[in-house]
Amino acid sequence: MQLIDGNAISAEIKEELKVKVQERKKHGLKIPHLAAVIVGNDGASLTYVNSKVKTCRELGFDSTLIQLPDSITQEELLRQIENLNHNQDVDGYIIQLPLPHHIDEKEVLLKVDPAKDVDGFHPESIGKMALGMDTFLSATPAGIMELLKRKNIDTVGKKCVVLGRSHIVGMPISLLMQRNSQPGNATVTTLHSRSEDVEKICAEADILIVAIGKPGFLKSHMVKEGAVVIDVGITRVMDDTKKSGFSIKGDVDFDDVSPKCSWITPVPGGVGPMTIISLLINTLKAATNKDEK
Amino acid sequence: MQLIDGNAISAEIKEELKVKVQERKKHGLKIPHLAAVIVGNDGASLTYVNSKVKTCRELGFDSTLIQLPDSITQEELLRQIENLNHNQDVDGYIIQLPLPHHIDEKEVLLKVDPAKDVDGFHPESIGKMALGMDTFLSATPAGIMELLKRKNIDTVGKKCVVLGRSHIVGMPISLLMQRNSQPGNATVTTLHSRSEDVEKICAEADILIVAIGKPGFLKSHMVKEGAVVIDVGITRVMDDTKKSGFSIKGDVDFDDVSPKCSWITPVPGGVGPMTIISLLINTLKAATNKDEK
Numbered sequence: 001m002q003l004i005d006g007n008a009i010s011a012e013i014k015e016e017l018k019v020k021v022q023e024r025k026k027h028g029l030k031i032p033h034l035a036a037v038i039v040g041n042d043g044a045s046l047t048y049v050n051s052k053v054k055t056c057r058e059l060g061f062d063s064t065l066i067q068l069p070d071s072i073t074q075e076e077l078l079r080q081i082e083n084l085n086h087n088q089d090v091d092g093y094i095i096q097l098p099l100p101h102h103i104d105e106k107e108v109l110l111k112v113d114p115a116k117d118v119d120g121f122h123p124e125s126i127g128k129m130a131l132g133m134d135t136f137l138s139a140t141p142a143g144i145m146e147l148l149k150r151k152n153i154d155t156v157g158k159k160c161v162v163l164g165r166s167h168i169v170g171m172p173i174s175l176l177m178q179r180n181s182q183p184g185n186a187t188v189t190t191l192h193s194r195s196e197d198v199e200k201i202c203a204e205a206d207i208l209i210v211a212i213g214k215p216g217f218l219k220s221h222m223v224k225e226g227a228v229v230i231d232v233g234i235t236r237v238m239d240d241t242k243k244s245g246f247s248i249k250g251d252v253d254f255d256d257v258s259p260k261c262s263w264i265t266p267v268p269g270g271v272g273p274m275t276i277i278s279l280l281i282n283t284l285k286a287a288t289n290k291d292e293k
Numbered sequence: 294m295q296l297i298d299g300n301a302i303s304a305e306i307k308e309e310l311k312v313k314v315q316e317r318k319k320h321g322l323k324i325p326h327l328a329a330v331i332v333g334n335d336g337a338s339l340t341y342v343n344s345k346v347k348t349c350r351e352l353g354f355d356s357t358l359i360q361l362p363d364s365i366t367q368e369e370l371l372r373q374i375e376n377l378n379h380n381q382d383v384d385g386y387i388i389q390l391p392l393p394h395h396i397d398e399k400e401v402l403l404k405v406d407p408a409k410d411v412d413g414f415h416p417e418s419i420g421k422m423a424l425g426m427d428t429f430l431s432a433t434p435a436g437i438m439e440l441l442k443r444k445n446i447d448t449v450g451k452k453c454v455v456l457g458r459s460h461i462v463g464m465p466i467s468l469l470m471q472r473n474s475q476p477g478n479a480t481v482t483t484l485h486s487r488s489e490d491v492e493k494i495c496a497e498a499d500i501l502i503v504a505i506g507k508p509g510f511l512k513s514h515m516v517k518e519g520a521v522v523i524d525v526g527i528t529r530v531m532d533d534t535k536k537s538g539f540s541i542k543g544d545v546d547f548d549d550v551s552p553k554c555s556w557i558t559p560v561p562g563g564v565g566p567m568t569i570i571s572l573l574i575n576t577l578k579a580a581t582n583k584d585e586k
Contacts, residue, residue, distance in 0.1 A: 106426075123428075127420030130468075131460050133399075135416075154467060157489040165471060167424050175423075175468075178483050187489065189482040190471050196450040196480065 001258050004265045009150050014059055017280055021060040032287035033062035034118065035084060035093035036281070039077065040070035040100055049096050055276055061283060064090070070100055074240035077103060078111055084111040091286035092118030094279065115289070118282035129176050136282045141173040143274025144209065144230055148183040153228055153263060160186035161205035163251070169211040169232050177218040220256045227266045229257060232271050294551050297558045302443050307352055310573055315354040326355035327411065328386035328571070330376060332370065333363035333393055342389050348569050354576060357383065361402040363393055370396060371404055378406040384579035385411030387572065408582070411575035423468050429575045434466040436524055436567025437502065441476040446521055446556060453479035454498035456544070462504040462525050474560035510541035513549045522550060522557045525564050
């Protein structure tokens with residue numbers, strides 16, 4: 001069994017990105033600029049957004065945090081987004097979810113200019129991905145593809161089973177794994193809450209991507225000898241042995257499953273650290289797209 | 294074995310659409326208006342477009358055929374599309390493919406206003422479909438879903454194997470069959486040119502959707518007893534016994550496969566007649582969307 005070390009791979013890519021930004025600076029090209037919009041004061045969301053902004057700065061990106069009050073109206077939020085769409089200095093931006101209950105999240109996300117949609121959540125971005133067109137790939141699926149690529153894991157013609165059909169992981173990773181690209185060209189089966197024979201179908205997979213948010217769901221009897229297992233789960237569970245009182249659990253029972261795997265991602269430290277990487281890659285791409293015009 | 298008779302079902306839906314258009318007329322609402330753009334004089338394309346326009350008129354829709362010369366420039370074609378986007382009387386329009394070689398097809402299709410994209414080919418339409426949002430579904434996949442619905446064929450939790458990952462059939466039907474809708478909620482596996490174990494995977498399917506353009510590809514040993522088989526192939530093959538010199542063949546070896554099926558679509562007269570139906574449903578929807586504003 002070999003570990004797919006997301007921390008090591010993300011550190012490697014961060015160094016590459018830092019050099020690319022320095023190169024741009026040297027050539028007088030625009031410094032990539034990411035803005036992050038957060039509405040309200042939710043502690044976890046704030047921590048998450050702040051860490052994105054901090055990573056940006058470490059790598060030489062410009063970044064702006066736009067913190068808006070919980071009481072903001074739909075109209076005012078849409079106006080703020082309109083401003084970001086028109087702001088020539090901002091190359092890409094994200095809107096931290098969830099938004100307060102009185103806000104129509106769908107209308108807000110549809111308002112994002114697809115040219116600045118570095119989260120890859122806009123229908124046009126998803127559609128272009130499905131059609132194999134150049135676009136911003138959504139962060140977690142793109143991070144998984146990057147892990148497979150960096151480890152030279154062969155996916156062509158392999159049986160890939162995706163557990164989960166969520167809009168942010170399961171559905172897009174199914175499309176990426178089956179399309180004609182490298183990595184890609186796998187034979188993909190997508191399982192979900194209505195699927196039957198789940199254990200048997202998993203046990204036939206060469207590559208398993210698990211994104212259902214059920215800690216420890218995947219057990220060794222559901223895994224073929226030599227399979228590649230990618231664990232996208234990140235659930236907080238109570239843990240008295242930790243100072244924080246909780247630990248982060250993946251969807252895979254790691255101790256049980258890992259001895260059978262050729263490759264496996266740990267949780268934490270597997271897919272998790274790749275999400276911010278995808279966001280940075282997309283922001284650099286947004287800035288580079290403007291060079292070409 | 295029971296036949297899924299696309300001719301009978303499309304005739305039934307045509308009657309329903311006719312009544313809906315009459316109702317709109319009665320209530321002073323706008324008559325749905327479909328425009329079709331064709332560039333050049335290709336015989337087959339002209340026949341195809343003319344039959345769409347004719348069907349529109351039979352059902353009381355307004356329709357316009359815009360025939361443009363082969364020599365049209367990219368700029369002039371884009372200007373024509375801009376006009377259609379702004380024309381308040383046209384609810385939806387289609388651009389007959391293929392376009393001449395000197396035209397950048399992708400740029401043209403991206404120019405179509407998604408609100409008028411009744412072919413469902415624009416990335417935004419595909420993305421909304423993938424995200425389960427309200428949109429125009431692309432014609433052939435929507436036609437297949439309609440056949441399954443009208444025949445009350447149970448898809449929930451069933452193993453559905455889609456042969457082919459094309460942008461106009463395989464990929465979108467995979468998404469429609471797996472998403473949380475009715476029909477839908479199937480466990481979908483998508484096979485393509487790089488897949489291995491194709492025969493074995495097909496033989497385990499409860500529902501087979503074949504869209505690869507290889508006449509007679511699917512044989513009985515690849516089909517489970519009681520399977521539902523949907524044949525999307527329409528290939529012209531030479532046939533001396535026909536006056537025209539050719540006949541239309543599906544991707545399924547019908548005589549060999551049909552005795553094992555619970556349901557099967559014939560070719561011709563299965564999926565084929567449903568494509569125009571989807572287009573008409575989308576055009577009616579485009580007109581209705583305007584009512585609500």
